[in-house]
Amino acid sequence: MAPGRLQRRRFEGRARTLHDLSCRRRVLDFMRSPVPSAAHDRRDRALNSQNTLVIMERCGDAARSQLAAGDPVAFQAPVWQHTNVREEPVRGGAMGLASRLVRACRQPKNRLNLLYRPTASDRTVVFLGKRGVGKSSTVNRLFALSFATDPAVECTRKPNQHRLFLADGTFYRVVDMPGIAANLDSDRRYVRYYRHWLGRADVIVWITQADVRAYKQDERFFLTYTPAVHPATRLVLGISKIDTQVHYKGPVSRVTLAADTILQRKISDVRGQIASHSWVTPERVPVVAYSVARDWNIDVLYETITIPQPVG
Amino acid sequence: MPAILPSLKRAAVRDTEPPLRLVVGLNRVDEIVHEGWNTRINLPTRAAASEIQRKCQNVVGLLSKATKISSSQIEYYSAIKRYRLHELLGQMIRHCYAGFKLADVEPLAFEDLEGVDPEARQFAKEEWRRRIGRRRPEISSGDKDRLFAELSRVLGAEDLQRIGEELAVELREPPRIAVLGQAGVGKTTTVNALFATEWRTSAVEVGTRAVNSKSVRLPSGGQINVFDLPGYGRSIADDARYEQIYRDTIPSCDLILLIIQADRGDLADDLEMITRIRDWIREAPNRHRTRQAPGGGSQHTIPSDKTMGEGS
Numbered sequence: 001m002a003p004g005r006l007q008r009r010r011f012e013g014r015a016r017t018l019h020d021l022s023c024r025r026r027v028l029d030f031m032r033s034p035v036p037s038a039a040h041d042r043r044d045r046a047l048n049s050q051n052t053l054v055i056m057e058r059c060g061d062a063a064r065s066q067l068a069a070g071d072p073v074a075f076q077a078p079v080w081q082h083t084n085v086r087e088e089p090v091r092g093g094a095m096g097l098a099s100r101l102v103r104a105c106r107q108p109k110n111r112l113n114l115l116y117r118p119t120a121s122d123r124t125v126v127f128l129g130k131r132g133v134g135k136s137s138t139v140n141r142l143f144a145l146s147f148a149t150d151p152a153v154e155c156t157r158k159p160n161q162h163r164l165f166l167a168d169g170t171f172y173r174v175v176d177m178p179g180i181a182a183n184l185d186s187d188r189r190y191v192r193y194y195r196h197w198l199g200r201a202d203v204i205v206w207i208t209q210a211d212v213r214a215y216k217q218d219e220r221f222f223l224t225y226t227p228a229v230h231p232a233t234r235l236v237l238g239i240s241k242i243d244t245q246v247h248y249k250g251p252v253s254r255v256t257l258a259a260d261t262i263l264q265r266k267i268s269d270v271r272g273q274i275a276s277h278s279w280v281t282p283e284r285v286p287v288v289a290y291s292v293a294r295d296w297n298i299d300v301l302y303e304t305i306t307i308p309q310p311v312g
Numbered sequence: 313m314p315a316i317l318p319s320l321k322r323a324a325v326r327d328t329e330p331p332l333r334l335v336v337g338l339n340r341v342d343e344i345v346h347e348g349w350n351t352r353i354n355l356p357t358r359a360a361a362s363e364i365q366r367k368c369q370n371v372v373g374l375l376s377k378a379t380k381i382s383s384s385q386i387e388y389y390s391a392i393k394r395y396r397l398h399e400l401l402g403q404m405i406r407h408c409y410a411g412f413k414l415a416d417v418e419p420l421a422f423e424d425l426e427g428v429d430p431e432a433r434q435f436a437k438e439e440w441r442r443r444i445g446r447r448r449p450e451i452s453s454g455d456k457d458r459l460f461a462e463l464s465r466v467l468g469a470e471d472l473q474r475i476g477e478e479l480a481v482e483l484r485e486p487p488r489i490a491v492l493g494q495a496g497v498g499k500t501t502t503v504n505a506l507f508a509t510e511w512r513t514s515a516v517e518v519g520t521r522a523v524n525s526k527s528v529r530l531p532s533g534g535q536i537n538v539f540d541l542p543g544y545g546r547s548i549a550d551d552a553r554y555e556q557i558y559r560d561t562i563p564s565c566d567l568i569l570l571i572i573q574a575d576r577g578d579l580a581d582d583l584e585m586i587t588r589i590r591d592w593i594r595e596a597p598n599r600h601r602t603r604q605a606p607g608g609g610s611q612h613t614i615p616s617d618k619t620m621g622e623g624s
Contacts, residue, residue, distance in 0.1 A: 132577020
C-alpha cells in the first residue's frame with residue numbers, strides 16, 4: 001500500500017493522574033509544554049524522591065497545579081499522518097495514545113509517520129562509542145525505541161535514525177552509529193557515516209563502558225575526527241553499565257561511600273582520557289554514569305542531552 | 313591480474329608461517345548478559361550460556377582474520393567467579409609451544425590423595441591403568457641407540473653434540489607464558505586466580521605498568537614461568553612506552569594467553585597486537601634466550617620446538 005497524501009493532524013490526550021503521565025515517555029514527548037528553566041536545577045532533589053516528580057517538572061507549572069487539584073490535563077500534539085491510513089478505534093486517555101503511538105512507531109512507514117521537517121531549532125543527537133558498549137540499548141531506553149541489540153555480535157552496521165518530537169517543542173533527530181574499533185577495517189568501512197553525521201551533530205553522546213579502561217581507540221577517533229566537528233557541538237560522555245563497577249543496591253542516594261569513591265575516580269579518569277582529546281574543555285564536559293539494565297540515572301542522561309541551550 | 317599476485321603471495325607466506333601459539337581466554341563471562349549468572353550453583357544461566365557460545369564463535373571469526381586460530385584455542389572463564397579456571401589452565405598447557413617440557417610430568421594421581429576411601433582408590437587405579445597407562449609408548453634403550461646412531465650419521469657427531477647441549481639448556485628453562493590483553497580486561501586478576509599470586513590489581517586506574525613474572529609450580533607437577541604484561545590500548549602514549557617491553561618479552565615466550573573481556577566488542581587493538589607480534593616473530597624466528605645464550609647463541613638453531621611440541 002503506497003502512502004497517500006500527508007495531512008497534519010492533531011492528537012489530543014487526557015491525563016488524569018500522574019501515573020498516566022509517567023507510563024510512557026512518548027506521551028511526554030508529545031506534550032507541548034515549555035520546560036521550566038529551573039527544571040534541571042531541581043533535578044537532584046526530584047531524582048532522590050521519585051521519578052514522577054521529574055516528569056511533573058517537565059509538564060510545566062500549570063499542568064502540575066491542575067493535576068494536583070485533581071483535574072485531568074488535556075494535551076495536544078501535532079503529527080503528520082498519511083490520509084489513506086485506516087483509522088483505528090481510539091482508546092481514551094493517555095494510555096490509549098501512548099500505546100497507539102508506540103505501536104505506530106514500530107510499524108513500517110505507511111501507518112503513521114512523524115516526519116522530520118527541517119527548521120533552525122532542530123537538534124541532531126549522535127550516539128558514538130566503541131563496539132559493544134551499549135549504544136543501541138541506551139538509545140532504546142532513552143527514547144523508547146526498539147533498535148536491534150545483541151550481547152554477543154555486532155548488530156548496528158549502519159546508522160539507525162529516528163525523528164522525535166520532544167516536550168520542549170523541538171524536533172530531535174537521534175542517530176545511533178555503528179561502533180568504532182570493532183576490527184581492523186571496520187572504521188574504514190564506516191568513515192562515510194562518521195563524516196556525514198559528525199558535521200551535522202548538535203550533541204555528540206560518547207559512550208564508554210564502565211569496566212573498560214582502554215581508551216586508545218577513542219583517543220585515535222577524536223584525533224581523526226575533531227576537525228570534522230563543529231566547535232559549538234556539545235559533547236556528553238556517558239559511562240554505561242556502571243552497575244558492573246559499582247555494586248548498586250538502590251537509589252542513587254544510597255550508594256555507599258566506597259562505591260561513590262570508585263564512581264568519582266572513574267568519572268575523572270574518563271574525563272582525563274577521553275574529553276581531553278576533544279574540542280571541548282574537559283572540565284566543561286558533562287559525564288553521566290548510568291545503567292540501562294538497572295534503570296539507573298537514565299533520567300539524568302536524558303536531561304543532560306536535551307537540556308535547552310542558550311542561543312548565541 | 314597483477315593486483316591478485318601480491319595478495320596470493322601474502323597468502324602463501326601466511327600459510328607457510330608456523331601458527332602463533334595462542335590461547336584466547338574469554339574473561340568475565342558472568343557479565344555477558346544482565347543477570348545471566350546463577351550465584352547458587354556458580355554457573356551461567358541457560359540464556360547466558362548460549363550467548364557465551366555465540367561470543368566465542370564471533371571472537372574466533374574476527375581473530376582468524378589476523379592469524380590462524382581454531383575454536384579449540386578459545387576458552388571462556390571468569391576469574392572473579394572462579395569459573396572454569398582449570399579448563400583454562402589445561403588449554404594453556406595443551407597449546408604451549410614447549411609442552412614437551414611438561415610431557416613427562418606425572419599427573420596428580422587420584423589414588424595418592426588423602427581421605428579417599430580404599431575401594432574408590434583401587435577403582436581409580438585400575439581405571440587409570442586401563443585408560444592411560446596402556447597408551448604410553450615404551451621406548452627401549454635399543455631403539456634410542458639406533459635413533460642416535462642414525463641422527464649422528466645424518467647430522468654429524470659434532471652437530472648432534474651441540475644440539476644435545478642446547479636441548480639440555482633448553483630443558484632446564486620452564487615454559488614461558490605471556491599474559492596479554494587490553495588494559496583492564498583482568499590479566500592480573502586472572503593470574504592471581506590461577507596461580508595464587510598476589511599482584512596488585514585496580515578497579516579504575518592502571519594497575520600493572522611493568523612486567524610481573526613468577527615461576528609457578530603447577531599442582532599437577534611441572535613448572536612454568538608466567539609473565540604478566542602491562543595492558544595495551546590504554547592510550548597512544550602508553551602503547552609507545554610499552555612497545556619495548558612487548559618486543560623483549562613476547563617473542564621469547566612459548567605461549568601467549570590473550571585475554572578478552574566477554575562483555576566487550578572492540579577487538580581492533582587485539583588484532584593490531586597480533587599482527588605486530590607476527591611481525592616480530594618473523595623478524596626473529598629463532599627465539600633467543602638472552603639469559604643463558606652465551607655469545608651468538610641465537611645463531612644456532614634450537615631443535616625445532618614446534619615439531620617436538622606436537623608430540624606431547
